Amino acid sequence: MVSFSSISDYLEPSVPVTPYVTARIFNSSSFTYTFPVSKGPKFLRLHFYPATYSNLKPHQFLFSVSSNDYNLLTNFSAFLTVSYIKMMGTDARVVKEFLIYVKDTQTLNVTFTPSPNSYAFINGIEVVSMPENMYFNSKIPKYVNRDRGPIIDNDIALENMYRLNMGGRYVSSNEDTGMYRSWDADYNYILGAEMGVVPACNNPILYTTQTPNYTAPELVYHTQRSMGKLADKYNLTWILPVDSGFYYMLRLHFCNIIPQYSKSGAVVFTIFINNQIAEKEADPFNWTQGSGYPVFQDYIMFVHDSVEKRVKQDLWIEMHPNPHYEKYSDAYLNGVEVFKLSMDKNLASRNPEVDPVDWPPTGKRKNKKTPYAMIIGGIGGAFVWSSIIGLIVFWIRRRVKHDGAANHISSYDLAYRELESIIDRCRHFSVTELKAVTCEFNDKFVIGTGGFGKVYKGCMDNATTTVAIKRLDSTSKQGFQEFHTELKILSKLQHINLVSLIGYCDDEGEMILVYDYMANGTLREHLYNTNKPHLSWKRRLNICIGVAKGLHYLHSGGKCAAIHGDVKSANILLDENWVAKLSDFGLSKLCSEDQLEIHVNTMVKGSLGYVDPEYCLTQQITKKSDVYSFGVVLLEVLCARPVIVVGLRDEQVSLVEWCKTCYKKGNLVEIIDPKLNGEIAPRCLRKFGEVASKCLHEEGSERPAIEEVVWRLEFALQLQEDADKMQEDIEKMDGPETETEKNQEHSFINGINL
Numbered sequence: 001m002v003s004f005s006s007i008s009d010y011l012e013p014s015v016p017v018t019p020y021v022t023a024r025i026f027n028s029s030s031f032t033y034t035f036p037v038s039k040g041p042k043f044l045r046l047h048f049y050p051a052t053y054s055n056l057k058p059h060q061f062l063f064s065v066s067s068n069d070y071n072l073l074t075n076f077s078a079f080l081t082v083s084y085i086k087m088m089g090t091d092a093r094v095v096k097e098f099l100i101y102v103k104d105t106q107t108l109n110v111t112f113t114p115s116p117n118s119y120a121f122i123n124g125i126e127v128v129s130m131p132e133n134m135y136f137n138s139k140i141p142k143y144v145n146r147d148r149g150p151i152i153d154n155d156i157a158l159e160n161m162y163r164l165n166m167g168g169r170y171v172s173s174n175e176d177t178g179m180y181r182s183w184d185a186d187y188n189y190i191l192g193a194e195m196g197v198v199p200a201c202n203n204p205i206l207y208t209t210q211t212p213n214y215t216a217p218e219l220v221y222h223t224q225r226s227m228g229k230l231a232d233k234y235n236l237t238w239i240l241p242v243d244s245g246f247y248y249m250l251r252l253h254f255c256n257i258i259p260q261y262s263k264s265g266a267v268v269f270t271i272f273i274n275n276q277i278a279e280k281e282a283d284p285f286n287w288t289q290g291s292g293y294p295v296f297q298d299y300i301m302f303v304h305d306s307v308e309k310r311v312k313q314d315l316w317i318e319m320h321p322n323p324h325y326e327k328y329s330d331a332y333l334n335g336v337e338v339f340k341l342s343m344d345k346n347l348a349s350r351n352p353e354v355d356p357v358d359w360p361p362t363g364k365r366k367n368k369k370t371p372y373a374m375i376i377g378g379i380g381g382a383f384v385w386s387s388i389i390g391l392i393v394f395w396i397r398r399r400v401k402h403d404g405a406a407n408h409i410s411s412y413d414l415a416y417r418e419l420e421s422i423i424d425r426c427r428h429f430s431v432t433e434l435k436a437v438t439c440e441f442n443d444k445f446v447i448g449t450g451g452f453g454k455v456y457k458g459c460m461d462n463a464t465t466t467v468a469i470k471r472l473d474s475t476s477k478q479g480f481q482e483f484h485t486e487l488k489i490l491s492k493l494q495h496i497n498l499v500s501l502i503g504y505c506d507d508e509g510e511m512i513l514v515y516d517y518m519a520n521g522t523l524r525e526h527l528y529n530t531n532k533p534h535l536s537w538k539r540r541l542n543i544c545i546g547v548a549k550g551l552h553y554l555h556s557g558g559k560c561a562a563i564h565g566d567v568k569s570a571n572i573l574l575d576e577n578w579v580a581k582l583s584d585f586g587l588s589k590l591c592s593e594d595q596l597e598i599h600v601n602t603m604v605k606g607s608l609g610y611v612d613p614e615y616c617l618t619q620q621i622t623k624k625s626d627v628y629s630f631g632v633v634l635l636e637v638l639c640a641r642p643v644i645v646v647g648l649r650d651e652q653v654s655l656v657e658w659c660k661t662c663y664k665k666g667n668l669v670e671i672i673d674p675k676l677n678g679e680i681a682p683r684c685l686r687k688f689g690e691v692a693s694k695c696l697h698e699e700g701s702e703r704p705a706i707e708e709v710v711w712r713l714e715f716a717l718q719l720q721e722d723a724d725k726m727q728e729d730i731e732k733m734d735g736p737e738t739e740t741e742k743n744q745e746h747s748f749i750n751g752i753n754l
């Protein structure tokens with residue numbers, strides 16, 4: 001008999017009857033369960049309760065488990081694992097959770113193989129589907145201490161090592177978001193006496209498309225561990241023992257729930273993973289729309305231990321307030337998930353020959369060196385041989401030939417390195433895949449056309465993801481440079497107010513970029529030359545604040561800071577919740593934050609009517625050039641007209657000049673969008689006009705930094721909300737109106753003079 005069922009001789013009171021009281025025992029040969037399932041990512045959970053079954057003692061069970069070609073467990077002893085877990089004061093059972101992508105076979109096989117002279121057993125198997133991009137092909141991870149590494153795609157399997165609810169209680173599988181994950185309390189893992197404080201809230205958590213409601217339950221975001229009064233004196237540290245010789249993905253969950261921290265830049269901290277800086281200036285408030293919005297960030301790092309050859313070692317997560325931000329000295333974390341990544345389809349054993357700086361692993365790298373490959377080898381070191389590298393080699397060779405100077409190669413050195421990391425961070429699509437979702441690039445799927453080419457709408461991943469597919473037109477003046485810049489910027493920078501790049505395709509001479517689809521199109525198409533319903537004033541204000549926050553992120557992104565270079569209403573996309581997303585980074589300049597303080601020399605590019613006059617004169621673009629273009633957008637939003645209208649009276653042709661004249665005369669109110677009549681509170685309009693005017697100052701040095709623009713606009717919104725509230729109160733009041741109230745209402749409805 002290959003297998004038989006048995007009942008445990010004893011069940012500890014803390015262990016539930018189902019599924020742990022019964023087990024299936026396997027002797028000698030392998031035994032496979034086959035589950036017919038749909039294609040897509042699955043949780044596979046294996047439940048073990050080591051006990052005596054049919055007179056077989058717990059230590060007699062030693063076995064391996066594999067699933068769909070992945071070795072999940074090798075020579076596994078549930079007895080030893082539980083002994084170790086008990087030392088940590090937790091459970092008498094063990095649940096092993098794996099994340100596996102089931103491909104076209106639509107079957108999930110789970111095979112148990114006893115080790116020699118041993119038995120295998122299992123108490124329960126759980127298979128749960130998960131949303132397509134929940135963990136696989138999700139947000140682009142950050143690589144700790146290197147700029148490349150594995151990506152979490154359909155070819156990788158993950159093992160969950162830890163899932164912790166910081167500062168909160170154990171969250172049972174029934175309290176999860178339908179995926180039956182359980183979340184442990186973190187106090188077993190926090191280092192030393194410095195346990196910080198545990199703020200909590202009960203407000204509804206404001207999930208978004210970037211952090212949908214299945215990401216983690218509200219219970220996780222309702223509590224956090226932060227540093228408390230002694231923040232400057234110590235690091236908030238968690239220690240999580242893991243196996244050496246593997247890559248790990250850490251998903252850190254944040255949600256700002258402390259009322260005082262309701263401003264970007266209020267709390268900025270540094271995150272270290274194993275003593276390496278994972279995030280120098282973490283400002284989770286800035287990564288979201290504000291307080292109560294959850295956000296997570298994935299980090300990948302290799303845990304190696306080449307010196308002592310320890311099989312297990314500690315993974316440290318540490319946080320410390322960033323000393324450059326004095327406002328509030330604190331750091332916080334709401335939850336963490338730690339996953340071990342498969343290497344060569346093997347999650348189960350140590351893989352010492354894999355050197356972390358040698359990605360992909362030596363065994364997978366192609367040895368054959370073509371003359372092109374040798375050029376790259378010399379320039380970039382270890383690399384991934386992919387079609388995009390092929391493309392740039394071809395490009396470099398062509399340039400060298402045309403320019404006839406070998407020293408030009410070195411100027412493209414950077415491009416190599418950047419592209420190598422892009423390849424690992426972005427999803428690569430084949431032309432066949434993209435043709436399939438657009439019916440061979442059929443015009444019926446076209447949703448817009450820009451300078452780069454046509455943009456198509458498509459559905460992928462079993463219709464769970466709607467995307468916008470931007471395909472370079474062979475007749476376009478744009479080309480590799482814009483394609484490369486867009487990939488470079490968006491693969492490094494992610495923010496709620498920047499459009500998300502899902503991937504790219506460079507097969508068969510194509511250059512295609514794939515983005516999240518933005519259901520409400522561009523800001524411009526809601527302002528003029530449109531039949532679409534008009535945007536309310538408050539919605540317009542929120543959109544402007546979102547764009548300013550996106551720009552602020554871009555300008556202050558540490559080593560990946562950038563100048564956008566083409567801010568305009570057509571490059572602001574709106575998602576289904578009207579959240580503004582800055583797009584089109586083809587003209588952007590990526591440089592270090594220090595460099596942003598000086599000027600970047602460049603040939604003047606941009607869109608007519610939006611370009612900073614100082615940039616035109618000096619040919620030097622600065623972050624204040626973006627501030628100028630943003631000022632033009634503010635005027636478009638207020639007046640709902642194009643920036644240049646030929647055929648109008650001379651003084652009215654340019655929106656900027658016309659608004660400046662009206663502003664100086666104090667009659668800006670006469671040129672605001674008539675559809676906004678009666679909607680704008682006088683004080684709000686005054687503040688808004690003032691911000692726009694500052695942004696449009698002729699001299700860059702006189703323009704405010706975009707951070708200042710953010711808070712000035714937030715203040716304008718506050719003024720509007722106060723006025724709306726007052727208006728509501730007046731309307732609610734019974735009895736005759738007082739003279740003052742009548743006047744207030746009158747000025748509100750008929751507008752004001754500035």
Ligand SMILES: Nc1ncnc2c1ncn2[C@@H]1O[C@H](COP(=O)(O)OP(=O)(O)OP(=O)(O)O)[C@@H](O)[C@H]1O
Pocket residue numbers: 447448449450451452453455468470499515516517518519521522570571573583584
């Ligand atoms: N992610 C997206 N979601 C929905 N629609 C999009 C998306 N990206 C682009 N579009 C649509 O495609 C049109 C063309 O976009 P694209 O970014 O190529 O051009 P543009 O910015 O208008 O022009 P240019 O590149 O010349 O500045 C947009 O106006 C918009 O209607």
